[in-house]
Amino acid sequence: MFALVDCNNFYVSCERVFDPSLNGRPVVVLSNNDGCFIARSNEAKALGLPMGGPAFKYRDLLRKHRVAIYSANFPLYGDMSGRVMNTIGDLSPGIEPYSIDEAFLDLSGFGRIGLVDHCRMVRRTVSRGTGIPVSIGIAPTKTLAKLANRMAKKDPAHDGVCLLVDAPSARDAMGAMAVGQVWGIGSRHTAFLGRHGIGTALDLADAPEAWVRKHLHITGARVQAELNGRSCLPLELVRPRKQSICTSRSFGSPVTGLDALGEAVAHFATKCALKLRGENGVAGLVTVFACTSPFEEPAARYWGTRTVALSLPTQDTLAIVRTARAVLEDIFRPGFRYRKAGVILAEIAPAAGASQPLPLFVQEDASPTASVRLMQALDAVNSRYGPGALRVASDTASSWKQHQERLSPHYTTDWNDIIDIRP
DNA sequence: TCTGGGGTCCTAGGACCC
DNA sequence: TCTGGGGTCCTAGGACCC
Numbered sequence: 010m011f012a013l014v015d016c017n018n019f020y021v022s023c024e025r026v027f028d029p030s031l032n033g034r035p036v037v038v039l040s041n042n043d044g045c046f047i048a049r050s051n052e053a054k055a056l057g058l059p060m061g062g063p064a065f066k067y068r069d070l071l072r073k074h075r076v077a078i079y080s081a082n083f084p085l086y087g088d089m090s091g092r093v094m095n096t097i098g099d100l101s102p103g104i105e106p107y108s109i110d111e112a113f114l115d116l117s118g119f120g121r122i123g124l125v126d127h128c129r130m131v132r133r134t135v136s137r138g139t140g141i142p143v144s145i146g147i148a149p150t151k152t153l154a155k156l157a158n159r160m161a162k163k164d165p166a167h168d169g170v171c172l173l174v175d176a177p178s179a180r181d182a183m184g185a186m187a188v189g190q191v192w193g194i195g196s197r198h199t200a201f202l203g204r205h206g207i208g209t210a211l212d213l214a215d216a217p218e219a220w221v222r223k224h225l226h227i228t229g230a231r232v233q234a235e236l237n238g239r240s241c242l243p244l245e246l247v248r249p250r251k252q253s254i255c256t257s258r259s260f261g262s263p264v265t266g267l268d269a270l271g272e273a274v275a276h277f278a279t280k281c282a283l284k285l286r287g288e289n290g291v292a293g294l295v296t297v298f299a300c301t302s303p304f305e306e307p308a309a310r311y312w313g314t315r316t317v318a319l320s321l322p323t324q325d326t327l328a329i330v331r332t333a334r335a336v337l338e339d340i341f342r343p344g345f346r347y348r349k350a351g352v353i354l355a356e357i358a359p360a361a362g363a364s365q366p367l368p369l370f371v372q373e374d375a376s377p378t379a380s381v382r383l384m385q386a387l388d389a390v391n392s393r394y395g396p397g398a399l400r401v402a403s404d405t406a407s408s409w410k411q412h413q414e415r416l417s418p419h420y421t422t423d424w425n426d427i428i429d430i431r432p
Numbered sequence: 433t434c435t436g437g438g439g440t441c442c443t444a445g446g447a448c449c450c
Numbered sequence: 451t452c453t454g455g456g457g458t459c460c461t462a463g464g465a466c467c468c
Contacts, residue, residue, distance in 0.1 A: 040435085044435050061435090062435085065435075068434095109468075196466095227441095228465080254438090257436090257437065258437080
């Protein structure tokens with residue numbers, strides 16, 4: 010048996026933990042650059058504010074209903090996520106954190122008796138320990154646990170915990186659920202299935218298997234099997250190493266010059282290298298992209314991207330920044346209003362030290378040991394004095410800064426912000 | 433004026449190997 | 451006249467997730 014624990018309106022709930030006056034009010038959290046809605050309280054959903062909707066199109070509605078608006082505060086949400094995951098992990102034999110606000114649990118060994126009681130206890134403990142409300146779905150496959158979770162959220166009668174244990178109750182639930190709500194069935198497949206008379210999750214479960222395999226491929230076939238109670242997706246207790254690491258941002262206002270773009274790219278490359286060291290990996294490839302807004306006139310649009318191999322796989326900020334800036338110079342075209350840029354690291358391998366094969370023709374002089382020690386010193390300084398206390402000179406946010414006009418304090422990750430909120 | 437960011441997996445087709 | 455079988459790797463594009 011699997012359980013899926015999912016935090017309710019997670020980012021909004023994080024803000025409410027530290028400002029209880031937000032309870033009962035409509036609240037939204039905006040994406041980076043204060044662009045779109047990425048979290049909404051139930052009250053905000055009831056007003057018709059859509060997930061992903063651009064905030065500027067709803068300005069009147071937001072003002073009229075005095076909706077509380079927040080810029081995304083990812084340091085806060087990430088920290089709160091860690092607290093929720095630790096609390097759940099302490100209460101479960103196996104846990105797979107699936108996203109910032111969700112985790113699958115292994116409930117094997119509980120038998121059928123006591124599953125719901127146990128999950129109610131998990132829910133109470135998370136609420137008491139972190140202040141975050143969660144919903145829990147329990148079922149024999151991950152896909153059905155997702156479905157059960159949705160029911161737990163939708164129907165207050167479940168009081169936050171829904172168990173789908175036998176085929177008849179699963180079929181009832183699937184009959185009442187649109188196929189597009191099923192985990193793994195996105196908008197494209199929903200439209201395709203609709204054209205073939207498949208409208209509910211139950212229709213998909215009962216469709217001919219060969220037909221599903223042919224048109225929805227192996228991933229769709231797995232979804233169908235899981236709906237029918239055959240588990241295809243095991244709990245992944247160890248997180249696999251990342252295959253790519255990306256840092257990208259839209260700019261607060263358009264950027265036209267190579268210098269300003271270079272500052273942004275240096276900043277993104279620096280963040281990528283830090284994430285890479287957090288994974289204890291080295292990267293072999295660096296991709297840089299810079300583009301205009303997709304809402305520009307077609308003639309004013311540009312999408313530049315290029316990937317190069319590092320001469321030696323590395324986790325060194327200086328080497329990665331140097332490479333990324335060189336790539337940027339190559340893809341930069343003057344005369345465009347750049348709206349977004351990013352850096353992607355790939356071919357990530359463990360930083361295994363001695364076991365690492367060396368290339369036949371090494372161009373770099375610096376010994377790996379010196380680089381490792383320099384990065385340790387860099388990370389130690391920034392960990393003690395704050396991100397960016399020690400950085401490459403080109404890493405500056407002077408001209409491409411994002412809009413973050415309604416940012417809440419970093420309540421759990423910055424002493425200065427805690428001092429600021431004292432009365 | 434204003435529209436996010438970070439990921440994964442799968443398939444088809446081309447090019448290549450013995 | 452007649453022309454095999456079994457693979458790998460790479461890339462672009464599509465689809466999905468939160």
